[in-house]
Amino acid sequence: MQVLSYYRRHGVMFRPGLQYCLVCELLIVDRVLQHSIDATYENKGPQPGFRIEMAIFYIVYFIVFPFFFINIFVALIIITFQEQGENELVDHELDKNQVNLTVGC
Numbered sequence: 001m002q003v004l005s006y007y008r009r010h011g012v013m014f015r016p017g018l019q020y021c022l023v024c025e026l027l028i029v030d031r032v033l034q035h036s037i038d039a040t041y042e043n044k045g046p047q048p049g050f051r052i053e054m055a056i057f058y059i060v061y062f063i064v065f066p067f068f069f070i071n072i073f074v075a076l077i078i079i080t081f082q083e084q085g086e087n088e089l090v091d092h093e094l095d096k097n098q099v100n101l102t103v104g105c
Contacts, residue, residue, distance in 0.1 A: 033058055 037054045038046035049055075 035046065037051050037058075038048050040047050040050050
């Protein structure tokens, strides 16, 4: 009872609810993935590790594929800021390797 009054008083019920939903979802997804790997033919029972191609698919889909998308996203950000920096150098008539050493008096 004291825990509920703490959450009601401080208005932080969203975060524990979100954590609960996330944990439940991860547990369900884990079971679904395991059942899809163990599935055999129609009207036959599951056999552990029967469909290794599904395990390989999950590894590619959840690990390798997002890795490449994150790299592409980071590369686009780097290219954008590099072009912006080069555009600023054109306005000031300086090369990339030159530094403007003017000191304000």
